[in-house]
Amino acid sequence: MNTKSYAETLHTTMRKNGYKSHIIFGDCSTEERDEYINKFRNGEISVIITTNMLARGFDVPEVEIVINFDVPTKKDLQGNRNGDCETYLHRIGRTGRFGSKGLAISIFDRDEDKKYLDEIMEHFAMQTKIKELNGHEQLKTLLEEIRQI
Numbered sequence: 001m002n003t004k005s006y007a008e009t010l011h012t013t014m015r016k017n018g019y020k021s022h023i024i025f026g027d028c029s030t031e032e033r034d035e036y037i038n039k040f041r042n043g044e045i046s047v048i049i050t051t052n053m054l055a056r057g058f059d060v061p062e063v064e065i066v067i068n069f070d071v072p073t074k075k076d077l078q079g080n081r082n083g084d085c086e087t088y089l090h091r092i093g094r095t096g097r098f099g100s101k102g103l104a105i106s107i108f109d110r111d112e113d114k115k116y117l118d119e120i121m122e123h124f125a126m127q128t129k130i131k132e133l134n135g136h137e138q139l140k141t142l143l144e145e146i147r148q149i
Contacts, residue, residue: 001051002070010069011049021047052087066095068106071116083116085123 001007004025011023022036022045039045052072072087095102106117133139 001049001068002072004051006070007049007051014047014049019047020045021049024048024050026051052091063095064102066092066102066104068092068104071106071108071113071120073116081112081116083119083123085120088120089124 001010007023007025011021014021022039024033024036028036036045036048040048068088068091072084072091073081074084074087075081092104095104108114108117133142
């Protein structure tokens, strides 16, 4: 996620809905971060919510899915916001590691986020099609299809 406050909101919502999740930020101590990553590795935590802090150096082969709730962006030298290709690559690279299968999903609801994702896809010459979902039911259906893969 791009912001700490959005990550906190998602974390609160997930916990209310019974998901074993934890939130990790840059202001966590190394010990805290290691504790939560170890809990994730051994299945005590099923979801880690974070900003870009874990986009690099998080080599856990058991990561099956990465969901971008924000398309990563950055400002160029002129102050224009663009899709952040490097951060996107590091985020989605957390899944499918070490020869395992993985899935990366990007969720957005603003036209400008689609523009940023299009920039990233063009940069990497991705052949991926963007599937537009309208409402929670279509998202649930998609997630069920993914679970069967």
